Amino acid sequence: MIIAGDWLLAPGARLVPNGAVLINGARIVAVGTRAEMLRQRPREIVRDHPGCIVTPGFVNAHTHLCLTALSGLIPPAPFPEWLSRVARATRSMDADDLEVAVSAGAVECLRCGVTVVGDVAYGPESPAAAGDIGLGGAFFWEALGLDGADLSAHLADHDYPDDPGTQCVGRTRCGLSPHAPYTAGPGLITGVAELARRHGVPFAMHLAESPAEAELLSSGTGPLVGLAEKLARGFRPPGHDAVHYVARLGALDGMIAVHCVHLEDGSPQLLARSAAGVVLCPRSNRFLHNGDADVEALRLAGARLAIGTDSLASNADLDVFNEARALRELDPALTDRDLILMLTEHGAHVLGLGERFGTLAEGAYADVVVSEVGVTDDPLGALIADGGRNAVRSVISAGIWRVVDGEIAFRTAGLDTKIARAADKAARAIDRAVS
Ligand SMILES: [Zn+2]
Structure with missing residues (x-):
């Protein structure tokens, strides 16, 4: 054709x-x-x-499709407050709810022209459901609250394919992700980075996202201290930003760094030299009162940039063009060409999928x-x-x-009912936690 x-x-x-x-x-x-x-x-x-x-097909380089049922349930709030509500809501969801959420999120991606995602996954439901709907991309198994030594057992419990031959099935590729510096201790961060390199899979991490995270890392104080004590085993405040911290752990090489809002001098250059790329999520940053990334500094340093919407728990929609327009507000020197490359070729390259996705080239996916x-x-x-x-x-x-003609070409009626049910359940869990 x-x-x-x-x-x-x-x-x-x-x-x-x-x-x-x-x-x-x-x-x-x-x-x-x-x-x-x-x-x-x-x-x-x-x-x-x-x-x-x-x-x-466009690339949404950072999202959590499994949180789609939380759309509109959690109002904009400072990051630590928002995070505890999301955690309560997700604890109320079983594997079926997560799968339904991923499917509904994948349908929404298609409506926006997105066929490739960098998605944070809690298990095999995410790539399976997203792949069934028609998405491809990298699905990052998230790890937090563990010792590095427990990583393999945790991944096995969550059906992460330990045979490198099965980590890339069809259009979906498995990846790994230590969640963030305040939930994944140094042993877990280096453990994930080493495993990812050994298996040759992409790995991503939320990095330098909030003022609270920056305060925790620079001085060991602030609202994330309790969470870090509970989950980030072995964490000691490094006295530096998150980029320098993971670089000193030896984990920045090849990392897909997500957010990168609160950076010290020199970090944009460090990211450009070492990281696979930086995924910017400007509307989620604003929703969570996290501030704005210095996009110009990252661009001028030569960091490879991609765009992500983050999840519907911290954004109004999954439309990567709304995200691109928000990004240009932060750096008006970004050209139309720069932005379209981030949404296509560059986005796919940052995710390690550059040969087959994000390009209309002979041999690439149709x-x-x-x-x-x-x-x-x-x-x-x-x-x-x-x-x-x-x-x-x-x-x-x-x-x-x-x-x-602008309409989804397959039946979604059953899915609409199921996602409404999953959203009800999550809303009740949030209400219970608040009341
Ligand atoms: Zn995220």
């Missing part, structure tokens, strides 16, 4: 007027102009999209999004200004049509 539009986004964010992508099954066969594709395959079915741009931009000479400008859920016309992932 040939999918054509007024414009096509080729690798390197190169724009092809009257562009088209030729797909066969789950893979991309060729990319070029509509005329070139038709010359190669004169009898191929062509789907034309006037007034639209054809792009790869993840194709058609977005309305109108008749324009500046399709990237139009896409960044108005792209996302309202502009998405069609979404194909692994060669299968998931969204057609």
Whole structure:
């Protein structure tokens, strides 16, 4: 099949007027102009999209799809307060609830043109359910509150595939994540980093997210002290920010660093030199009163940047274009091209998925999004200004049509009922905790 539009986004964010992508099954066969594709395959079915741009599926590089049932349940609040409510709500959810939440979150991703995620998972439900709906990406098994020595047993309990051969199944790749410096002690952080390197899987960590975390690390005081004493085994305040802390532990090399809001001088450069990349989540940071990342400093230091919405427990939606627009407010020098690369190629590279996702290149997965931009000479400008859920016309992932004419192309009625039930249960758990 040939999918054509007024414009096509080729690798390197190169724009092809009257562009088209030729797909066969789950893979991309060729990319070029509509005329070139038709010359190669004169009898191929062509789907034309006037007034639209054809792009790869977009990348949401940090989210927690299993928290989708908490959408709208927890009001904006300072981070430590919010965190304890989320913990209570998630404790009320069983494996079925988590699976339903992941499925509902995955449907919402597709509506926004996202086919690739960097998702924090508590077990195998996340990649299985997200993969069934049509997403691909990296799914990071989260570890917290453990000694490093207990990591392997914990992962086995949560069905983490210990055979490196099964850590990448189809379009989903397993990864690892020590949650954060105040819940994962130094032994656990280094244990996860070593295991990830040994298995060759991506690993991610929430880093330098809140003022409370910064205070804990710099002076050992503040509202996260109790949590750190309980969960971060062996933690001693390092007197530095989180980036220097994990670098001194030897864990920053290859890490996907999420948030990076509260940084000392030199940390942007350290991230650029050592980390796989930095995932920025500006709207979640604002929701949790965490402040704004210094995006300009990270960009100028040369850090590889990606964009994530974080979960629906700390954001209004999973629309990565709303996130990109919020990011540009923090760094107006970010160009349309910079932002679109973060949402495609660069996002996929930060997650370690660059060959197969985030690009309309021969051999990559047939993840194709058609977005309305109108008749324009500046399709990237139009896409960044108005792209996302309202502009998405069609979404194909692994060669299968998931969204057609702006509507999900498969039945979701059963899912709507189940997610409403899971949300009720979580709301009752939050109410019980508050009252
Ligand atoms: Zn997160």
